[in-house]
Amino acid sequence: MRGIAISNIVLPDGVGDIAACAAFRRLGYGGIELAPGKSVTGWPVAPAGLAETRTRIEGEGLAVVALQAILFGITGVALFGPQEARARLYDHLAMVARFAGALGARACVFGAPGVRDPGDLAADAAFRIAADFFGGLAPAFEREGTTLAFEANAPAYGCKFGTTTREALELVRSVDHAGFRLQIDTGTIFLNQEDPDVIVEAAPYASHFHVSEPQLAVLGSSGVDHGPLAEALGVSAYQGWISAEMKANEHWEGAAAGAAELLSELYMPSAVLGAGADLL
Numbered sequence: 001m002r003g004i005a006i007s008n009i010v011l012p013d014g015v016g017d018i019a020a021c022a023a024f025r026r027l028g029y030g031g032i033e034l035a036p037g038k039s040v041t042g043w044p045v046a047p048a049g050l051a052e053t054r055t056r057i058e059g060e061g062l063a064v065v066a067l068q069a070i071l072f073g074i075t076g077v078a079l080f081g082p083q084e085a086r087a088r089l090y091d092h093l094a095m096v097a098r099f100a101g102a103l104g105a106r107a108c109v110f111g112a113p114g115v116r117d118p119g120d121l122a123a124d125a126a127f128r129i130a131a132d133f134f135g136g137l138a139p140a141f142e143r144e145g146t147t148l149a150f151e152a153n154a155p156a157y158g159c160k161f162g163t164t165t166r167e168a169l170e171l172v173r174s175v176d177h178a179g180f181r182l183q184i185d186t187g188t189i190f191l192n193q194e195d196p197d198v199i200v201e202a203a204p205y206a207s208h209f210h211v212s213e214p215q216l217a218v219l220g221s222s223g224v225d226h227g228p229l230a231e232a233l234g235v236s237a238y239q240g241w242i243s244a245e246m247k248a249n250e251h252w253e254g255a256a257a258g259a260a261e262l263l264s265e266l267y268m269p270s271a272v273l274g275a276g277a278d279l280l
Contacts, residue, residue, distance in 0.1 A: 004264065006032060012250050024256060027260045097148070154192050166201075185210040190213065199236055211245065
């Protein structure tokens with residue numbers, strides 16, 4: 001295991017990444033996951049300052065491990081539907097791959113349930129379209145040393161395609177490319193009441209792992225039992241970052257502290273807490 005990370009979506013408005021990095025590092029985090037809309041100047045029209053952002057974050061002792069919310073603020077894109085909308089989605093994601101390469105992020109989380117609504121398409125037709133689309137896009141991510149990490153989204157989040165971990169895994173296996181991998185999310189597993197052993201099955205195909213709870217609640221606050229999921233991860237082949245994901249919180253330092261404790265106690269040995277910074 002490389003270390004624990006935290007998504008910057010936990011930060012409320014007015015708290016910047018650099019200001020938070022020192023606190024995150026002090027709590028034992030080795031990495032930060034960025035939502036470009038919160039971190040990148042000019043997103044999504046004319047993003048700038050990527051090299052500076054990376055330098056400043058690494059200067060605080062953290063690695064940029066992943067990007068998420070990569071479709072925030074983007075309109076007129078869709079995985080299914082008009083070819084024009086799919087082409088715009090392709091172009092935007094190819095740009096995201098270049099962002100990730102510049103920032104050093106190894107995974108770009110593709111969630112966005114509204115962008116992947118198949119409408120009236122038959123399930124097999126939707127699957128073929130998705131496999132062809134991501135198969136064509138995957139080389140752009142591989143060239144940048146990163147991955148597009150497809151995330152299962154539960155129906156509770158309004159998702160209608162790739163709603164379970166095994167469905168997402170089936171798509172990743174079908175594409176079969178190093179640039180297109182799986183994002184495992186514990187919140188989805190909890191919502192779907194999936195067997196924790198799905199983590200063992202999915203781990204060899206995963207490039208990123210979110211520890212979250214339903215509705216992105218503060219970790220440890222919603223009454224779910226992380227034990228079986230952490231145990232499954234511990235015996236799996238997963239060797240990537242473990243990232244805490246929580247919605248924006250005015251008491252973000254307390255939330256981050258509790259999450260670091262949960263991750264270090266359950267999801268990975270405390271001996272490697274914060275070890276990710278050594279990999280910068």
